[in-house]
Amino acid sequence: MTKYSSQSKLLAAIDCIIFGFDGQELKILLIKRGFEPKRGQWSLMGGFIKKNEGLEEGAVRILNQLTGLEGIYLEQLYAFGEPGRDPIERTISVAYFALIDIHQYENQLSREYHAEWFNLTKFPRLIFDHNNMVEMAKEKLRYKAGMHPILFELLPPKFTIPQLQTLYEEVYSTSFDKRNFSRKVLSTGLLIKQKEKDKINSKKGAYYYKLDKRNYERKFQSFLNIIPNSHKHW
Amino acid sequence: MTKYSSQSKLLAAIDCIIFGFDGQELKILLIKRGFEPKRGQWSLMGGFIKKNEGLEEGAVRILNQLTGLEGIYLEQLYAFGEPGRDPIERTISVAYFALIDIHQYENQLSREYHAEWFNLTKFPRLIFDHNNMVEMAKEKLRYKAGMHPILFELLPPKFTIPQLQTLYEEVYSTSFDKRNFSRKVLSTGLLIKQKEKDKINSKKGAYYYKLDKRNYERKFQSFLNIIPNSHKHW
DNA sequence: AATTTAATTGTAAAACTAACAATTATATTT
DNA sequence: AAATATAATTGTTAGTTTTACAATTAAATT
Numbered sequence: 290m291t292k293y294s295s296q297s298k299l300l301a302a303i304d305c306i307i308f309g310f311d312g313q314e315l316k317i318l319l320i321k322r323g324f325e326p327k328r329g330q331w332s333l334m335g336g337f338i339k340k341n342e343g344l345e346e347g348a349v350r351i352l353n354q355l356t357g358l359e360g361i362y363l364e365q366l367y368a369f370g371e372p373g374r375d376p377i378e379r380t381i382s383v384a385y386f387a388l389i390d391i392h393q394y395e396n397q398l399s400r401e402y403h404a405e406w407f408n409l410t411k412f413p414r415l416i417f418d419h420n421n422m423v424e425m426a427k428e429k430l431r432y433k434a435g436m437h438p439i440l441f442e443l444l445p446p447k448f449t450i451p452q453l454q455t456l457y458e459e460v461y462s463t464s465f466d467k468r469n470f471s472r473k474v475l476s477t478g479l480l481i482k483q484k485e486k487d488k489i490n491s492k493k494g495a496y497y498y499k500l501d502k503r504n505y506e507r508k509f510q511s512f513l514n515i516i517p518n519s520h521k522h523w
Numbered sequence: 524m525t526k527y528s529s530q531s532k533l534l535a536a537i538d539c540i541i542f543g544f545d546g547q548e549l550k551i552l553l554i555k556r557g558f559e560p561k562r563g564q565w566s567l568m569g570g571f572i573k574k575n576e577g578l579e580e581g582a583v584r585i586l587n588q589l590t591g592l593e594g595i596y597l598e599q600l601y602a603f604g605e606p607g608r609d610p611i612e613r614t615i616s617v618a619y620f621a622l623i624d625i626h627q628y629e630n631q632l633s634r635e636y637h638a639e640w641f642n643l644t645k646f647p648r649l650i651f652d653h654n655n656m657v658e659m660a661k662e663k664l665r666y667k668a669g670m671h672p673i674l675f676e677l678l679p680p681k682f683t684i685p686q687l688q689t690l691y692e693e694v695y696s697t698s699f700d701k702r703n704f705s706r707k708v709l710s711t712g713l714l715i716k717q718k719e720k721d722k723i724n725s726k727k728g729a730y731y732y733k734l735d736k737r738n739y740e741r742k743f744q745s746f747l748n749i750i751p752n753s754h755k756h757w
Numbered sequence: 758a759a760t761t762t763a764a765t766t767g768t769a770a771a772a773c774t775a776a777c778a779a780t781t782a783t784a785t786t787t
Numbered sequence: 788a789a790a791t792a793t794a795a796t797t798g799t800t801a802g803t804t805t806t807a808c809a810a811t812t813a814a815a816t817t
Contacts, residue, residue: 291559291611292611292612293534293571293611293612293614296534296571297571297573297574298532298533298534299532299533299534299535299572300527300530300532300533301533301535301604301615325525337527337530337531338533338604338615339531340531340606340613341606342606343604343605343606344602344603344604344605344615365601365602367599368578368599368602368617369578370535370572370577370578370617371577371578372574372575372576372577377525377526377527378526378527379574380527381535381572381578381615381617383602383604383615449764450764450765451763451764466806466807466808467764467765468765468766468767468807468808468809469805469806469807471764471765471766472766473805486764488814488815490763491762491763491764491813491814491815492761492762492763492764492813492814492815492816493762493763493764493765493812493813493814493815494763494764494813494814495763495764495765496764496765514804514805517805517806683795684795684796685794685795700775700776700777701795701796702775702776702777702778702796702797702798703774703775703776705795705796705797706797707774720795722783722784724794725782725783725784725793725794725795726782726783726784726785726792726793726794726795727781727782727783727784727793727794727795727796728782728783728794728795729794729795729796730795730796748773748774751774751775
């Protein structure tokens, strides 16, 4: 069988926007680019798709290579393909975004690639169109997190309601009423109360909760409406 | 500056899932593929990205070339890149979905490509992973249409409430209460009542409405909640 | 024992959603 | 001209959800 010989070929890359939460702040993971062009400048995790590799497969590989991370939440964001986006060669980049609990993977982060966490509200200028990618990822995170329980991916297996609220408040850059927030998240039926308390962050201590895995899968697609209407500024 | 010489290149294509509404049924536009492989089999509108062309730009071009359509709603759906998805050569396809009012563009459809409208519930087996693409597009259409007013793109500039309801019922394969539906869509403030009636579809005639363009842009991102919770089966 | 800090719990008004049927306008038929 | 048929239009009420708002509790520290 003959090939599509008259068509022009190009490179396909993956870039990953990795969101992390440390209990206080929402952050993104950036690296200092290790090769030309723009060597030494801040960049998203990225790499080229290999000959016999699917897109998601490539994203998983790159994430693992550069950070050591495995088995984490990953979702396709968007395909970026403006002709001039990489000045060296025509490259289409498919962006993925990932969510992780920073502490859980703290030691696992490969040191060799100089990966660093940055606060989402003040991080450096990135190469190419990566700032644009981050912007889009932030929007999608906000959009999705208001309706589907994805933010749990940013927390440890056991977490408290106040921790959960802090996370939501970080993501939406606002603050919610404690009573209403707690009622809402408990009414989803996604949380299982534990017997132990977190005694680190307060004197009284806050009960730990775990995700109810069964309900989580089942209810993932239902709409949760966590964010009060008055806070939806988009 | 040296190129990324060690990386393998591949082809980039665009495929378009074109949804249309004729006042009764929700349909998709398919063509008989005009070149090998799989010549003569049903396929989505598609083509390869050119050397100096962006992704959306390519989608617009391909849509125009194969159908004559211009200025229609277009949105990126997903990037498909499994290694074997095109048996001839490694090709990544970025899928877009489009929404049009079938009657408005009836005569504009290029005859030469044998484009045909198919009912969304019974259309032929498609080449490659195109059936998968359509499935994903249907899901996204349902997801988005429940919250954002995109279905208006499938209607003529003047339409009636019963027509709008028929469209929603087609998209969700269900039926809604007339009184509640009309109250909901009117309460969005997106519709402007016209003085004329549509006298074709009923004896009494139904008032025409137009989209309020100003409000449409402003409220596009707000959540409309058109679909009653009891109808959300996903 | 008093103080401090943060977690936990409750209530009532307002807004929204959903279930349900009668009336109206017009063309067609008798 | 009256009766009939068809589909559009309109309203009410009960139930549910959302929001605004403050007092109480548990534990460590002083």
